Amino acid sequence: MTSTPAPLPPAPRVPLRRRPFQIIRENRRAYLLMNAAAYGLGLIGFALGLAFPELVAARTSAMVDDGTTDLVTWLVSIPPLFALTILAVNVLRLSLLTIVLPSLILPFAGLALFGAWSVQTGITLAPTDASGWVALIPHSLTIVLEFQAYILLSLGAYLHGTHWLLPRTAGAPNRRRSYLRGLQKIGLLALPALVLLIIGALWEAYSLRYLVHPLQQLLL
Numbered sequence: 001m002t003s004t005p006a007p008l009p010p011a012p013r014v015p016l017r018r019r020p021f022q023i024i025r026e027n028r029r030a031y032l033l034m035n036a037a038a039y040g041l042g043l044i045g046f047a048l049g050l051a052f053p054e055l056v057a058a059r060t061s062a063m064v065d066d067g068t069t070d071l072v073t074w075l076v077s078i079p080p081l082f083a084l085t086i087l088a089v090n091v092l093r094l095s096l097l098t099i100v101l102p103s104l105i106l107p108f109a110g111l112a113l114f115g116a117w118s119v120q121t122g123i124t125l126a127p128t129d130a131s132g133w134v135a136l137i138p139h140s141l142t143i144v145l146e147f148q149a150y151i152l153l154s155l156g157a158y159l160h161g162t163h164w165l166l167p168r169t170a171g172a173p174n175r176r177r178s179y180l181r182g183l184q185k186i187g188l189l190a191l192p193a194l195v196l197l198i199i200g201a202l203w204e205a206y207s208l209r210y211l212v213h214p215l216q217q218l219l220l
Helices: 016-026 028-051 053-065 068-075 079-105 109-125 130-165 175-210 212-219
Strands: none
Touching (some): 028 053, 079 175, 130 175
């Protein structure tokens, strides 16, 4: 008499806090390519700003005209409110409206918009005087943190678009199921992205208030 083999135990469920990093590991090549593209486009914009100062002047003028400069000038002396405002802008305008929502309507649309934003941001950051170069010392960490958050969301948008167009990549029977699985990956990657944006907003607000001016006094 042949005995029936015991069923294999189910695979242990990966804890929620580790699942975003599992997604990154499984898609390491795409993640590294997005890092290279995002920081590379930012550097291209930065180089354009240095080579053509009129581009920086145009961006500065636009920020004055739309009230951004006045708002920053007022908020910089109130770091907690400034950090909250930075976080709201980064989450709503850049994360949701620039990267995530466009990608949910048209596959990979958010990647193109994020690429354009990266170039534009590089232009905006290009210093026009010695004070600007000094301000970049603490602000460089802000750039790294915020870009990394947007890269995680872009990875999610890329996986969502891939699953949507090719359901087999998600192991789904149809596009509806693959769309939902891609949406789930965006949600998981949004968790560490939000943490990075919170840290970046706090660092940007407090470094602009307490570090930039002392550094300029020390180095210039």
